Amino acid sequence: MSITQLARTQVQALTPYQSARRIGGQGHIWLNANEAADSGEYQLDCARLNRYPECQPPQVINAYATYAGVDPEQLLVTRGGDEGIELLIRTFCEPGQDNILICTPTYGMYAISAETNGVGILEVPLNDDRQPDFDGIIKQLDQVKLVFLCSPNNPTGDLVNSAGLLRLLNAAKDRALVVVDEAYIEFCPESTQAGLLADYPQLVLIRTLSKAFGLAGIRCGFTLANPEVIGLLLKVIAPYPIPEPVAQIAAQALSEPGLATMRGRVADINALKATLVEQLAASSQVEQVFAANGNYVLVRFTPGTQLFARMSKAGIILRDFASKPGLSDCIRITIGNQAEMDAVLQVLQQEQ
Structure with a gap:
C-alpha cells in the first residue's frame, strides 16, 4: 500500500488550487496574481x-x-x-x-x-x-x-x-x-x-x-x-x-500614514487601469473588456492564445482563464506600475 492511500479519500482525489505561484512562468513582469507593484516601508521591533x-x-x-x-x-x-x-x-x-x-x-x-x-x-x-x-x-x-x-x-x-x-x-x-x-x-x-x-x-x-x-x-x-x-x-x-x-x-x-499610502496607491492603480481599458477598447485584437472594478482587467482577445504567447515571449506573465466556463479567449491583466503597463501596451500595439 502506498503512502497516498493513507490519505483521506477527498485529498487523494483533490486537484490543488492553481495559484499564480504554482503555475509559474518565465518572465520579468508579473501581472498574473493581482499583486500590488510595491509594498511600502515598515519597521520591526524584535x-x-x-x-x-x-x-x-x-x-x-x-x-x-x-x-x-x-x-x-x-x-x-x-x-x-x-x-x-x-x-x-x-x-x-x-x-x-x-x-x-x-x-x-x-x-x-x-x-x-x-x-x-x-x-x-x-x-x-x-x-x-x-x-x-x-x-x-x-x-x-x-x-x-x-x-x-x-x-x-x-x-x-x-x-x-x-x-x-x-x-x-x-x-x-x-x-x-x-x-x-x-x-x-x-x-x-x-x-x-x-x-x-x-x-x-x-x-x-x-x-x-x-x-x-x-x-x-x-x-x-x-x-x-x-x-x-x-x-x-x-x-x-x-x-x-x-x-x-x-x-x-x-x-x-x-x-x-499607512491608510494615506494605500489610498494613494489605489488612485494610481485606478488611473493606470482607466488608461489601459481605453487602449484595450480601441484595439482590434480585443473583443470584450470586462468590468474593471478591482486592480485587474479581464479581457477577451481574438484569439487569446496568440496574445498570451506574445506577452509571454516578451517576459510578461498574465493569467489565462480560457479554460473556465464562458471565458474562452479571456486573459486577466493585473494593473502594475507605469513601466509594466507601458510594456503591456507596447506588445498589444505590435503587429501580430
Missing part, C-alpha cells in the same frame, strides 16, 4: 519574538475596526482572506453532509476549501449579465449552509447587485450565511456592503491586506460578521494565527 503572539492582536483588530466602520467584536483577523473562507466552512458545514453554493466563474478557493473539508459544492452560474442568479440561489437555500459571492468578482470584475443581495439576505435569514468576498473593495470603496452588517446577522464579509495595501506577502485578512459568528470562528481558529511581525506591519499599514 523584542517580543521570543513570546507567542496574541491570537487576535488588539492593535490590529482596533485599527481595522475603525477603518472598516465596525465594532471590534464584529472582526476576526486571519492568515489572509483564504483562512477566513476555510474557517467558515469548517465551522458551519458538516463533512459529508452539508454544501456550500458558489456562482461560477469565481474565485477558486471557495470550492477547494469545501472539497478539502469533505463539503459538497452546488454551482449556480452567473447569469448573462454576469450577476448572481438570485432566484436560482434562493431556490437552493435549504440545501446549503454558506453562499459565497465575490464583489468585485474575481476574475470578471463585476460588483454584486445590491437589490439582489438584499433579496437574498432576507431569504437566507435563519437558513444560511451569505458571504461576500470584498478582497478588492478598496478600488471601489463606495460599493462595500459593510453598512448592512448591523441589520443582517446572516451576512459575512471577507477582506484582505493583500491587494490595495500591497501586503500579499504577510498573509493578513479579516472576517467581518455578527459577533455570534465571530465567536464561533474563534472556537475553530488556530491558537496563534497571526505572527508578531505580521501584526506589527498590519498595524502600521492601518495607521493614518
Whole structure:
C-alpha cells in the first residue's frame, strides 16, 4: 500500500488550487496574481519574538475596526482572506453532509476549501449579465449552509447587485450565511456592503491586506460578521494565527500614514487601469473588456492564445482563464506600475 492511500479519500482525489505561484512562468513582469507593484516601508521591533503572539492582536483588530466602520467584536483577523473562507466552512458545514453554493466563474478557493473539508459544492452560474442568479440561489437555500459571492468578482470584475443581495439576505435569514468576498473593495470603496452588517446577522464579509495595501506577502485578512459568528470562528481558529511581525506591519499599514499610502496607491492603480481599458477598447485584437472594478482587467482577445504567447515571449506573465466556463479567449491583466503597463501596451500595439 502506498503512502497516498493513507490519505483521506477527498485529498487523494483533490486537484490543488492553481495559484499564480504554482503555475509559474518565465518572465520579468508579473501581472498574473493581482499583486500590488510595491509594498511600502515598515519597521520591526524584535523584542517580543521570543513570546507567542496574541491570537487576535488588539492593535490590529482596533485599527481595522475603525477603518472598516465596525465594532471590534464584529472582526476576526486571519492568515489572509483564504483562512477566513476555510474557517467558515469548517465551522458551519458538516463533512459529508452539508454544501456550500458558489456562482461560477469565481474565485477558486471557495470550492477547494469545501472539497478539502469533505463539503459538497452546488454551482449556480452567473447569469448573462454576469450577476448572481438570485432566484436560482434562493431556490437552493435549504440545501446549503454558506453562499459565497465575490464583489468585485474575481476574475470578471463585476460588483454584486445590491437589490439582489438584499433579496437574498432576507431569504437566507435563519437558513444560511451569505458571504461576500470584498478582497478588492478598496478600488471601489463606495460599493462595500459593510453598512448592512448591523441589520443582517446572516451576512459575512471577507477582506484582505493583500491587494490595495500591497501586503500579499504577510498573509493578513479579516472576517467581518455578527459577533455570534465571530465567536464561533474563534472556537475553530488556530491558537496563534497571526505572527508578531505580521501584526506589527498590519498595524502600521492601518495607521493614518499607512491608510494615506494605500489610498494613494489605489488612485494610481485606478488611473493606470482607466488608461489601459481605453487602449484595450480601441484595439482590434480585443473583443470584450470586462468590468474593471478591482486592480485587474479581464479581457477577451481574438484569439487569446496568440496574445498570451506574445506577452509571454516578451517576459510578461498574465493569467489565462480560457479554460473556465464562458471565458474562452479571456486573459486577466493585473494593473502594475507605469513601466509594466507601458510594456503591456507596447506588445498589444505590435503587429501580430
